Amino acid sequence: MAAPLSPADAGPSADWQATLPAELAEHGTLVQTRPGQALPLTLGGEETVFVVRMATLLFRLTVADNLRQGITLLYPGDVFRSAFAPPGPGADLVALTAGEVLRYRYDAFARLLEANADARAYFDMAVARQSARQAIHLAAVGQLDSTQRLVAFLIELATQIGVPASEGRVVFELPLSRSEVAEYLGLNADTLSRIMSRLRSEGLLSQPDRHTVFVRDLPALAALSPASASLMSAPRMNTNGPRS
Incomplete structure (x- = not known):
């Protein structure tokens, strides 16, 4: 019987540091995740950004009558900005696996993107890739x-x-x-x-x-x-x- 995969085995994360611009890697706060951990979407009321280093996350919404729906899965290399979530208390970003994410205050992250073309290109490509996956998921469910x-x-x-x-x-x-x-x-x-x-x-x-x-x-x-x-x-x- 095969042993469960370790976080280091869970996906093609060996190249992760080679693809993430150094400026982003150096300025983020490293957060160790555990299964079921909720990641706060704000820090002191300020918007946050997460870059997934080595984990799988779920963005989900809880609507009327406690109906809960997973919206999208996030994988190594993906990014999540809290502005992606609709306003209100029903949005959650949850770690599904043990691993690591980088966390930023949005104002600091935005300055990094403005100052570094590679960082901007990374963020834009990550968002585009995630949007394409989410579109496929919505079409499949519908x-x-x-x-x-x-x-x-x-x-x-x-x-x-x-x-x-x-x-x-x-x-x-x-x-x-x-x-x-x-x-x-x-x-x-x-x-x-x-x-x-x-x-x-x-x-x-x-x-x-x-x-x-x-x-x-x-x-x-x-x-x-x-x-x-x-x-x-x-x-x-x-x-x-x-x-x-």
């Missing part, structure tokens, strides 16, 4: 059937935090529980379990434990969802990682 939605989610995880394993497989650790995945995809938890069981029985996936997923045939899995091609071809901040 237009695709249950299997296609789940496959798109698995392909996103494989391409963002997956690492090569033996025999051409890709392995990643599920950052969400079954109920959280169902919530994120707008699925019934029983439907989610049924589709995962079918994908395992068809030899596309294996799960040595409830957190670890081995994708045994990435092209075959990707072929089950029309969103896969866009997810697999989207530009990435990191250069290492699995390829189809």
Whole structure:
């Protein structure tokens, strides 16, 4: 049985420091994350910015009657500005895994972007990449059937935090529980379990434990969802990682 992935294994973060401009890396406050940790969106009432170094985060909203919805997942290299969240108390940024993020006060971060073209280019590309992923996620939840939605989610995880394993497989650790995945995809938890069981029985996936997923045939899995091609071809901040 494979051991759960460590934060150092969870995705192509080896190149992270090579892609983040030194000016950003040097001026951020390093925050160690733990699963379930809420990251405050303000510091003393001032707006904040987070750059994900080595973790998976979830931005979610709680609306009327305590209905909660995950909006987007953030991976190594991604950025989050608290202005991305709508005003009000219902927005949360939550660490799903142990890892590290860099935190900035927005005014200081803005000065870094103004003074350094590489830092500005990094921020702009990160936001563009995240917006593209979120658009795919919204389209999948709104237009695709249950299997296609789940496959798109698995392909996103494989391409963002997956690492090569033996025999051409890709392995990643599920950052969400079954109920959280169902919530994120707008699925019934029983439907989610049924589709995962079918994908395992068809030899596309294996799960040595409830957190670890081995994708045994990435092209075959990707072929089950029309969103896969866009997810697999989207530009990435990191250069290492699995390829189809």
